[in-house]
Amino acid sequence: MSTKHKGPRRRGPFVMEAAMFRIFKELFVPPAPATTGPGWQGKRSSAHVAHFNWGCRDIPGHLLGETWAVDAELRYPFPGAVYDDKIVFQYRLVTGQTRGFLQRISGGEHIRDERKQECILSEMVHRVPEVLSKQIWAAWKAVRERIEAERALEAFSTKFKTMVEADTQAVINTLRAGGQAKLGDWLNIMKPPEALFDNLARTTADAAHKVDAARRDAERAREAAVREAERKVAEDCESARKRLLSGPIALSDTMPGSIVLGTAVKTGDTYRVELRKLRHLLLCGVSGSGKSVLLHEIVWQMVALPDFEKIIAIDLKGGMEFAAYRKSDKVQVVWDFESGDVARAVEGLLRLAEERQAYMRENSLRNWPDHGRVALVIDEFAEVQSAIDTASEKEEKARAKRLAANMVSLARRARALGIHIIIAAQKHTTDSIDSALLNNLNWRLVLRQGARHSARALLDIDDDFDALPVPPTELPDGRFYAYDTSTGGLNLLQAHVAPGVELN
Incomplete structure (x- = not known):
């Protein structure tokens, strides 16, 4: 070779x-x-x-x-x-x-x-x-x-995780400060651009399999980051809820167009009701259950809200319960039944209702606008009912009978006319509240009750009574069930403490 x-x-x-x-x-x-x-x-x-x-x-x-x-x-x-x-x-x-x-x-x-x-x-x-x-x-x-495509996908994943973690911390900080917040919808806010996977597909030998695997891995990583963030927020929500409900909750600033009834015990969220959906209220609970605290929470907001132009507060125990509101031009405090002040106040509201009804007919309105609302607030209604039932003189009897009829008429018509009735009582029996009036008090704020049968009647509950998170007979002071008889909605709430109200 x-x-x-x-x-x-x-x-x-x-x-x-x-x-x-x-x-x-x-x-x-x-x-x-x-x-x-x-x-x-x-x-x-x-x-x-x-x-x-x-x-x-x-x-x-x-x-x-x-x-x-x-x-x-x-x-x-x-x-x-x-x-x-x-x-x-x-x-x-x-x-x-x-x-x-x-x-x-x-x-x-x-x-x-x-x-x-x-x-x-x-x-x-x-x-x-x-x-x-x-x-x-x-x-x-x-x-x-391929490496550049993989790096781009990794960079996206890192950015996604960073933004979710930052949002998580911001939500947690807000919750710890006593505010309300929730995570953004990050799975929809940040979606991996299809170009990331397209680029990876073009540079991969067995493209379909590897790109699908990369897409699944990226999606799992995103979902895992969101789940972890939600877990952290849920843990802090629960801690914040327990801290919030561990003591009295101060009533914060009002929000026009709505009224706060309390804080939901289950979630720790503030429970608000729009004024246009607010029905007549009955606050019912035994002495010492927190009825006065809840009543002042509602009245204080009505005085502060620009939506209300007048509040008539009736207290036959000398008017002392509403003394703090006398300085307000909105509030008229009435405490003398025998002089006819109570009857005249209710008659005045009835005339206002008729005037508003005529105005709404002329203007083809079904409900009163948000402004110019009026509230009739009666503390310990049993005192008013007792005065009606025990009227002896002929003139007093006639006035008492007319007052009872006017109250029922007002309750039937007033809500759609921007007039709200709020009644506080220890019992809801017929000797305390006329049944025709009671049937028109659609919102029942049920504080601690003295007997199971009274709680059952107030909440319209029979078979589900034992499934309640807390028996109404064992409710702590300030906690109550908010029950809407019109919708069947039932929520366990804790009342807020209005400024100036002292707890016993």
């Missing part, structure tokens, strides 16, 4: 700067071991060939199962080759790598001279970039683009 040298080996057109090789090596190629198995060497590897071998066609174990970015046959000799032996080599580049391996697959079996073998192998190592430069560069580019 001839070993004649045919002249200097020619170099191909492919040239790449060493700096570029170093960059790709640092970015994409993990350090290769000195040997990867019997017969696999790396001492003469180049920027394109990590391993080469003369006598074995076996694939190294660590490359089994991998996909090939480049899989090509190279033939020896080529123009400018040192020898003329006909040999076929195979070059394979694993997807995701920048250096492949070279092996002889046929021919050259008769060559026993190791120096000649090494010379031919060395020539083929340098031949690889001359013949396969485009394929190798495309593989490198795909690796770079």
